[in-house]
Amino acid sequence: MEDKLEILRLLEENGRMDVPTIAKMVDKSEEDVQAIINKLEKEKIILSYAAVVDWSKVNDREGVTAMIDVKVTPQRGVGFDEVAERIYRFPEVKALYLVSGAYDLSVVIDGNTMSEIASFVSEKLSALDSVISTTTHFRLKTYKHDGVVFDDEDDDDKRIVVSP
Amino acid sequence: MTISSIKQTERLSQAVQKIRPSGIRRFFDMASTMEDVISLGVGEPDFVTPWNVREASIASMERGFTAYTANPGVIELREEIASYLDKQFSTLYNPESEIIVTVGASEAIDIAIRATVNPGEEVIVIEPGFVAYAPIVSLAGGVPVPIGTKKENEFKITKEELEAAITPNTKAVMLSFPNNPTGAVMAKEDLLPIAEVIEKHNLLVLSDEIYAELSYDNKHYSFANLPAMRDRTILISGFSKAFAMTGWRIGFVCAPQDIAQAMLKIHQYTMMCASSLAQYGALEALQNGREQVERMVTSYRQRRNFIVKAFSEIGLPCHLPGGAFYAFPSIEQTGMSSETFAEALLKEEKVAVVPGDVFGEGGENHIRCSYATSMDSLQTAIERIGRFLKKHR
Numbered sequence: 377m378e379d380k381l382e383i384l385r386l387l388e389e390n391g392r393m394d395v396p397t398i399a400k401m402v403d404k405s406e407e408d409v410q411a412i413i414n415k416l417e418k419e420k421i422i423l424s425y426a427a428v429v430d431w432s433k434v435n436d437r438e439g440v441t442a443m444i445d446v447k448v449t450p451q452r453g454v455g456f457d458e459v460a461e462r463i464y465r466f467p468e469v470k471a472l473y474l475v476s477g478a479y480d481l482s483v484v485i486d487g488n489t490m491s492e493i494a495s496f497v498s499e500k501l502s503a504l505d506s507v508i509s510t511t512t513h514f515r516l517k518t519y520k521h522d523g524v525v526f527d528d529e530d531d532d533d534k535r536i537v538v539s540p
Numbered sequence: 541m542t543i544s545s546i547k548q549t550e551r552l553s554q555a556v557q558k559i560r561p562s563g564i565r566r567f568f569d570m571a572s573t574m575e576d577v578i579s580l581g582v583g584e585p586d587f588v589t590p591w592n593v594r595e596a597s598i599a600s601m602e603r604g605f606t607a608y609t610a611n612p613g614v615i616e617l618r619e620e621i622a623s624y625l626d627k628q629f630s631t632l633y634n635p636e637s638e639i640i641v642t643v644g645a646s647e648a649i650d651i652a653i654r655a656t657v658n659p660g661e662e663v664i665v666i667e668p669g670f671v672a673y674a675p676i677v678s679l680a681g682g683v684p685v686p687i688g689t690k691k692e693n694e695f696k697i698t699k700e701e702l703e704a705a706i707t708p709n710t711k712a713v714m715l716s717f718p719n720n721p722t723g724a725v726m727a728k729e730d731l732l733p734i735a736e737v738i739e740k741h742n743l744l745v746l747s748d749e750i751y752a753e754l755s756y757d758n759k760h761y762s763f764a765n766l767p768a769m770r771d772r773t774i775l776i777s778g779f780s781k782a783f784a785m786t787g788w789r790i791g792f793v794c795a796p797q798d799i800a801q802a803m804l805k806i807h808q809y810t811m812m813c814a815s816s817l818a819q820y821g822a823l824e825a826l827q828n829g830r831e832q833v834e835r836m837v838t839s840y841r842q843r844r845n846f847i848v849k850a851f852s853e854i855g856l857p858c859h860l861p862g863g864a865f866y867a868f869p870s871i872e873q874t875g876m877s878s879e880t881f882a883e884a885l886l887k888e889e890k891v892a893v894v895p896g897d898v899f900g901e902g903g904e905n906h907i908r909c910s911y912a913t914s915m916d917s918l919q920t921a922i923e924r925i926g927r928f929l930k931k932h933r
């Protein structure tokens with residue numbers, strides 16, 4: 377169990393860390409580590425390995441991201457799951473959370489332009505029967521994403537090269 | 541007579557002329573002129589101080605806590621130190637009279653020695669060890685007596701080695717475990733026989749336990765907890781290593797009241813008090829820093845495991861260091877002195893390590909490699925050292 381957690385934390389921080397390196401770090405054989413990772417993947421505890429990208433630095437590829445607060449009427453028997461599925465199936469939906477508080481679903485949408493997102497909201501999202509209302513927030517700047525600070529000054533090593 | 545006409549030997553004190561500049565300095569000068577150096581030569585954490593600590597210090601300034609504090613440090617901090625030591629290491633000190641907040645463990649070492657050592661008295665210093673001990677003893681007029689620990693003993697000090705170094709002039713023993721540069725640790729069973737010798741010869745112990753938190757296999761055992769040792773021990777520690785606060789210059793020293801009050805006299809005349817900003821940062825570190833410390837310790841442990849195994853894969857024998865963040869592999873097989881090795885490695889492969897001999901007796905034939913650096917750097921350093929070893933086989 378401890379090993380599993382340790383490996384998960386290492387991979388969550390650096391999805392590209394290879395098995396021989398992990399094996400040394402957690403003091404286990406490469407075979408054991410590989411077996412644990414295989415199992416985590418099979419159980420869908422590890423779902424995918426991805427890079428955190430700062431798209432604002434890629435010319436013409438910045439795009440637009442919006443967080444949309446959605447109020448819905450839950451349906452008998454299935455609660456929020458059915459409407460959630462109807463929303464997350466859209467490929468432009470990047471993330472979807474059921475949340476407590478003033479609204480029910482938090483939808484994160486990626487699009488090329490603001491009008492693209494606006495039409496998604498009016499034509500796709502609001503058109504769903506159980507959707508009562510939506511509030512759209514456009515993202516203006518990313519400071520931190522998935523635990524990674526963009527442009528982090530702390531990343532520069534400020535130590536002197538040799539010290540006691 | 542103008543100043544310049546005084547001969548240099550006359551204008552400097554004899555004490556300062558006797559001490560040599562640290563061998564580390566020379567390597568720093570060499571490495572800092574080169575580009576793209578991967579440094580395993582750094583004796584400090586690679587983490588930046590946790591944000592909550594930085595934030596607390598900024599807030600203390602905003603709220604106007606910019607005045608001198610009480611000489612031994614703000615009482616809230618001393619109380620936190622007392623409960624921290626109790627909780628983590630089961631050592632008990634009275635925050636009112638037995639704890640002094642210092643300008644790093646460095647100042648603590650200095651005032652501990654100056655408060656206890658008379659001119660001509662000997663202080664046994666365990667080597668390889670931190671470079672400051674012997675010079676500080678000399679500056680205080682004492683005589684440092686080094687004992688070299690051995691690889692065969694996992695760089696622990698034995699009762700016999702200690703006995704052999706004791707003379708009628710011996711006043712104190714400077715212990716430092718987990719050790720910089722060897723990473724050696726001493727468990728309670730290892731320390732018990734040492735305590736017997738201390739008792740028998742009526743000595744003091746200056747125990748530098750600044751790396752206590754960075755113990756990877758077993759919980760650290762404080763020398764002050766051994767039977768009858770609390771009254772003979774000056775416990776030195778600080779925030780630099782475990783809390784990643786080297787630049788803040790803050791540490792502490794604990795001792796029985798008579799010694800603490802004597803140290804406080806020196807501290808009050810030389811420092812007045814430790815920096816107030818650093819004190820408020822340290823307070824936050826103790827109150828809310830546990831999770832961060834554990835996160836950092838886990839990361840060091842993983843990197844220690846990595847570097848020791850990687851060294852053995854490239855044919856560099858290295859004992860498993862139980863603490864601190866240094867690996868101390870033997871380079872004996874290359875036939876080079878540690879200084880030649882380190883210099884050639886720097887020039888040929890741009891990897892900076894510290895030659896073991898700068899840490900005193902028993903350090904020769906070894907190099908100190910700090911693994912407090914990113915995994916990427918460690919991996920590249922291993923590749924380069926591997927290539928270097930092949931070339932010089």
Ligand SMILES: Cc1ncc(COP(=O)(O)O)c(C=O)c1O
Nearest residue numbers: 540644645646670720778780791
């Ligand atoms: C064993 C040991 N003691 C003391 C110190 C000094 O610590 P501080 O930064 O608290 O003065 C160091 C720093 O490298 C060390 O390695």
